[in-house]
Amino acid sequence: MKIDEKFLNAYENANLEVENLIGRRPDDYKILMFIDPDLYKSVLLQTEATGSPKAVISSNELYVLQEMKNLDYVPVGKDLFFGSRSPRIFLPANISKIKSSKVLEAKIFQTLVKAVLVEETKSSFPDKLMDLYTKDTVIYNLFTNNVYEFVLERGASWVWQYFQDFTATLRLLSLYNLDDFYVPPNSIRSASIFYNYLLETKKIIKERSKAVLNAPLYDLILNGFGEYALREYLKKYDSSVMEKIKPELKSNLGQPLGAIGNVFLGEQGENFEEIFENTLRIKNDQELTSIWNREKTKSKMKELREQLMNESLIWHASNDSYWSDLWPIRGSSFDKIDQYVGKIQRRGYKSFKGLQEENALVKSHGRVRLKDREVAVLSIQEDTVGQEQLVILRNHLEAKKDTFSTPLPGLPDTIVFRKFSGMHIASYLGVVDDKETKNYQKSPYDLPMIVRAVQVTSKKDAYGNQDLDEGNKIENVNYEDLKSLTEPQYRAIRYLIKQRDAK
């Protein structure tokens, strides 16, 4: 591949600039130049969604992201920087098409400067991220090899999707510590490739979850430093040059994470060197933000918000008539980070674990016990796993056939609550016990399913005349185990339980 001279020059200059500013170049890093910009888009979306470029994605999320790509909603302006040890810098090869070499240089400079930070920081963040990356790579390889073997052995086309969904679901539930109910005993390992894969993956995913939960909160520091260093670097240009290149650095400057981090970092010393050396010592965002009390932080944030409002006009083309629509988007994005700062200042969260415990995106609300079965009630405010994916946790694979045999101890039927803005959905997913079809499944997906979804609402007549829908009389329903649910949620559960037997 012919290396673009323009990119090469910019790259070399950026390296020199880093060296001038910090006194050293980053050493152990990788730049991945994606020749196909479309592939870059995929990697960007996938990494944003899962937090790691190698994580296996569920088919549910895959469809959504593919659709987003088709609709051309990918924020390609974003620079993808994976701040592990040996940081990975992802770039689309068409980046060298940027007209101004100054802009190109500035962009590369920012990623390189971040690379130096993660190479040398005392924080364990890059290690944890590296851990995450390694685990995901191992899982990915396990996944592909096993699927390959499986397909080779059984010639079953559903295996890809099945393993993929399984892995993604396991990852999500493991993160929220809900994964202990569906893993078979170790003795079953030798029974089939599938069990072996399941147990192996489960073990690695558990370690991965640990790494994620223990990873220090570091986004403010990393992005703040990127912003700080870039602003420092840009000082060499006079205002006429700045006027030209600043609009081109839309994703590199003025982003809420960077801007807020930058404000805190500015307090770390008198000059760049001092600030850099001190930043290396900061282990997490909590440490960074603890320099001010809430009151001072609030006033600083207010000030910064106003400053950004004036500054960010240049990053938009339709800044006249649409500014009243654009600023609230920036504003709300800023407010989110502001809230995050408030949270870590008040509660002293140092790692992702604290944040997650306060506001778990996946929660179990217990089980409804019926005479012949149980229904697990969960709320999932997460896009990774759809209701569809939960089916694979269902104890549905008792059947044995030549193409597969995977009798998992699993979840019972599930009711899942999800929120999408104005929507609050309760959905039911169950497997109908159909003795006739049980022995003739073509794949784990070949199941008589019942899927329902209703809007959770306090309206009394929301689900129509319930008497009409009632099929078999439901007896002995025990709702006592359920916890932390609202009255409309209870009503939705009761309705869905009845619906299961409605004919």
Place this chain on the structure above:
Amino acid sequence: MNLYYKLHTYKLIKVSDKIHWITRAHYPDPLVDYSNTDFILDFNDAVSVLQQWRNPNLGRSSREGTVISLASNAKSAYRLIQEQLLTTILPEEKEKQLIEKLKVYRFLLDQTLPQALELVNLDKLITPEDIKQFINRQLELMRQEYGRELKFAENMLNELEAISDIEVKDDYGKSRRISRNDVLDVLGSVLGNILLRQVSLWQVDDYISRPRGRMNLKKTYRAAIMREGKVPPKQIRNEDIKVMDKDRVSLIYFIVDLSQSMNKTVFKDGLTRLDGSLLTSLGLYYYFKLVNRRKRREFDSFNMHVIPVDKNPYVIANDEKFEAFLMEAEGKGKTRLVHATYSAIRHVQENYQNVKYDVQLVYLTDGRPNVPFDGTIYGNSMDFGYEKYLSESDSKIPKEAKTCMVQLNKTFNYLKRVKDRNWKISYFLMASDKFMRSSLYRDTKKMLSGITDPVLIDPTEIDNLGRRILQETIVNEN
């Protein structure tokens, strides 16, 4: 030059350990669908889709699923558009577009989709008309909310039309939203084709010698060569000329029994006779539609009509009404098969007077007509053979049914004789194989003797039949 080269090489060596050029071979696309197998919509899926359309309870879950998947997409789109606006340099036009779209997505998530879900829960959003009305209402609300029409809103809201589609999942976990047309195509091409092969309404792919229509040159030359035994042939005679197929218009009348007795469940999977006959008419109807489409003529070769065997049989002559009929048809009342026959005959006489059309009457029934026709029955006094047969046999069928069958027999014989049009009859009986042993079957067969053979249809078995035909075709080709 030399210096440049050196410099270049130096840089190349220096950066090569840091910069890695990534192709798809190095880095598999994470968004590639691993389970990249085609969706297989088979006949059973099509049947289940039809059932779901006809039964709101069965389709509800699919409609709810659509609303949720629309919400899920809208949520992701909302988030990504925001990010794109904040991070990506966009031309003014694109930026404006995205802002508009963002507003629509916001409204969708806050207002439209929650309402849609509530309505779907209450079975109030089922037909395309319901949905159209809902969309218009939402557009109006959106206009009120923003004080103007939002661009793209209509297009984006039209996605809600998918609510009337049905989601089916094949046995391998692949799901797909199926639009009505997809299903009808499957039914038409699979079911219709098989049915026609079974009964030979006419030989579909045969070449008919006739000096009219579009000529098939190859076949015509071949015929002339065969006749003369010489290459090239000296002359082409009238008898050598081969045309692709008929180019005349055929009128097809589906006479669909909607009587009470059709409600009986006779097939496995809970399919009723009515389901069976609707499926069969659907299959045939769309088969002919497909043929019309393939021929790319200026006119359709087959004009189709459906006559529900109702209290007052009427003629349905367009697709929309036909589909509405399929969705709403229910079995009730008595079987006025003779009445329906005369409605068809009248319709032909009144609407297609001048041209000598082929007319095909296709009956889809359980074979139990029970309301005699009190108008004039065509035919002459010579047609008493069947009457005599019935009076002499020990058949246990009720008197009214006997009268009806005699009337039908007379009419069919008459139609067979008249030369003004080329009348053809096909008679489908919705029943399983057992029915063949019944006396009703014998009587029906007798009624149709010299006219056509009754065809037993068990829709649940048609899939197997289709598979067999397919396999045989493949084997023969090899």
